[in-house]
Amino acid sequence: MWGTEMTAAETTAPRTLAEKVWDEHVVRAGEADASGQRDPDLIYIDLHLVHEVTSPQAFEGLRLAGRSVRRPDLTIATEDHNVPTVDIDKPIADPVSRTQVETLRRNCEEFGIRLHPMGDAEQGIVHIIGPQLGLTQPGMTIVCGDSHTSTHGAFGAIAMGIGTSEVEHVLATQTLSLRPFKTMAITVDGELPVGVTSKDLILAIIAKIGTGGGQGHVLEYRGSAIEKLSMEARMTICNMSIEAGARAGMIAPDQTTYDYLRGRPHAPSGDDWDAAVAHWDSLRSDPGARYDTEVHIDASTLTPFVTWGTNPGQGAPLGDTVPDPAKISDETRAQAAEKALAYMDLTPGTPLRDVSVDAVFLGSCTNGRIEDLRAAASVLEGRRVADGVRMLVVPGSMRVKKQAEDEGLDAVFRAAGAEWRQAGCSMCLGMNPDQLAPGERCASTSNRNFEGRQGKGGRTHLVSPAVAAATAVRGRLAAPADLAH
Numbered sequence: 001m002w003g004t005e006m007t008a009a010e011t012t013a014p015r016t017l018a019e020k021v022w023d024e025h026v027v028r029a030g031e032a033d034a035s036g037q038r039d040p041d042l043i044y045i046d047l048h049l050v051h052e053v054t055s056p057q058a059f060e061g062l063r064l065a066g067r068s069v070r071r072p073d074l075t076i077a078t079e080d081h082n083v084p085t086v087d088i089d090k091p092i093a094d095p096v097s098r099t100q101v102e103t104l105r106r107n108c109e110e111f112g113i114r115l116h117p118m119g120d121a122e123q124g125i126v127h128i129i130g131p132q133l134g135l136t137q138p139g140m141t142i143v144c145g146d147s148h149t150s151t152h153g154a155f156g157a158i159a160m161g162i163g164t165s166e167v168e169h170v171l172a173t174q175t176l177s178l179r180p181f182k183t184m185a186i187t188v189d190g191e192l193p194v195g196v197t198s199k200d201l202i203l204a205i206i207a208k209i210g211t212g213g214g215q216g217h218v219l220e221y222r223g224s225a226i227e228k229l230s231m232e233a234r235m236t237i238c239n240m241s242i243e244a245g246a247r248a249g250m251i252a253p254d255q256t257t258y259d260y261l262r263g264r265p266h267a268p269s270g271d272d273w274d275a276a277v278a279h280w281d282s283l284r285s286d287p288g289a290r291y292d293t294e295v296h297i298d299a300s301t302l303t304p305f306v307t308w309g310t311n312p313g314q315g316a317p318l319g320d321t322v323p324d325p326a327k328i329s330d331e332t333r334a335q336a337a338e339k340a341l342a343y344m345d346l347t348p349g350t351p352l353r354d355v356s357v358d359a360v361f362l363g364s365c366t367n368g369r370i371e372d373l374r375a376a377a378s379v380l381e382g383r384r385v386a387d388g389v390r391m392l393v394v395p396g397s398m399r400v401k402k403q404a405e406d407e408g409l410d411a412v413f414r415a416a417g418a419e420w421r422q423a424g425c426s427m428c429l430g431m432n433p434d435q436l437a438p439g440e441r442c443a444s445t446s447n448r449n450f451e452g453r454q455g456k457g458g459r460t461h462l463v464s465p466a467v468a469a470a471t472a473v474r475g476r477l478a479a480p481a482d483l484a485h
């Protein structure tokens with residue numbers, strides 16, 4: 001059973017992937033009181049990722065208590081949210097952003113934490129650099145003061161976002177007090193049709209289970225369609241688990257995982273590699289393991305998916321029309337849809353393909369990896385971004401940027417009329433200069449379409465990189481198949 005002290009018989013009971021990883025990290029199991037209510041378990045943390053937004057008070061707390069960082073060697077920091085993506089050799093103009101970044105630099109220096117600052121070859125969005133450096137590995141517990149930490153679950157790790165007081169706790173002790181999560185299996189079988197990507201799949205999953213559907217659960221994505229996905233695609237899916245309200249998302253490690261990790265700077269090597277793989281091979285849900293909730297999806301029924309509303313669950317196939325709130329039977333959902341459509345300035349019944357955009361954003365920890373840039377570049381090659389549309393291409397890390405440039409993708413984007421930027425969170429959220437103007441509409445490969453997310457009054461449609469590129473060319477929401485050859 002999950003997280004409890006086990007008898008010999010119980011250790012052989014079938015367990016899920018999440019339960020196995022959890023059990024391996026219990027420092028002290030919570031004790032049950034007379035009513036059966038259990039205290040939280042104390043869980044060991046293998047990797048702690050840090051960025052400028054959620055760390056200042058945590059470091060301040062350590063300072064006030066006279067504490068040091070327990071395991072600086074398991075802690076790594078990067079600058080991502082507040083950094084500009086042009087003129088990065090100049091001081092940051094915005095005083096709030098500048099203070100955040102300078103504070104992180106001072107804290108990392110004082111507490112002896114490795115930091116990848118703006119311009120560094122390994123700098124980038126926190127959820128892109130962990131996997132890229134081989135720091136993210138199967139079977140680990142990974143935390144960061146950032147909700148999209150769920151990304152790292154694509155490697156078979158328990159990876160979750162934590163609040164700033166928990167950041168302080170992990171800095172000080174390398175542990176966290178946690179109550180076990182519920183488990184949900186999302187089994188995706190069948191073939192994804194051509195042109196349908198992991199982004200479409202996760203948007204469809206969230207539309208199906210709802211933004212609260214995963215609450216209290218760790219989601220395990222499994223099934224033949226998941227097994228066929230690349231690591232990049234798996235990360236896109238796990239990244240958005242949080243948008244379904246889940247605590248974390250996971251995918252069991254397999255050969256695809258090992259091929260991605262092998263040779264990366266922090267991946268084990270030599271005999272250690274073989275020993276690690278032998279262990280990682282055990283990190284699969286046992287046959288007969290029980291989940292609290294089960295969801296099944298047939299991948300072959302999916303099409304490109306876009307959001308029309310102001311939460312990631314308000315999405316529909318690109319071929320649909322803007323929904324009519326009057327036809328939504330659930331009162332709460334109908335009201336939410338009505339409010340969203342007013343904000344989005346959309347009329348029920350309008351074909352989604354008729355919705356025109358002012359901007360296209362390709363990037364973020366959801367879709368700012370090399371495969372995402374390749375997918376978009378293959379659509380933009382030999383084509384032009386539509387007149388009046390601004391397209392921003394922002395690699396998720398400096399390493400992704402370099403790889404893209406080595407492959408000539410930057411030239412494709414520039415020739416098409418898109419802007420090629422430095423690495424960072426950029427237009428995913430309005431914490432840096434890359435923002436929408438009020439009323440502007442954007443097709444964005446990021447993960448949140450909340451009101452004002454990309455700038456005050458901005459309107460966001462979440463899409464895949466392929467749909468983003470086709471939309472840039474057509475000036476209206478589109479899939480590559482809609483473009484004339």
Ligand SMILES: CC(C)[C@H](C(=O)O)[C@@H](O)C(=O)O
Nearest residue numbers: 053054081145146147148429
């Ligand atoms: C700033 C940070 C705390 C936030 C998060 O936790 O996710 C951000 O990364 C986001 O995507 O909204």
Ligand code: SF4
Nearest residue numbers: 148364365425428429
């Ligand atoms: S890219 Fe967006 S979602 Fe990801 S960490 Fe940055 S702000 Fe959060």
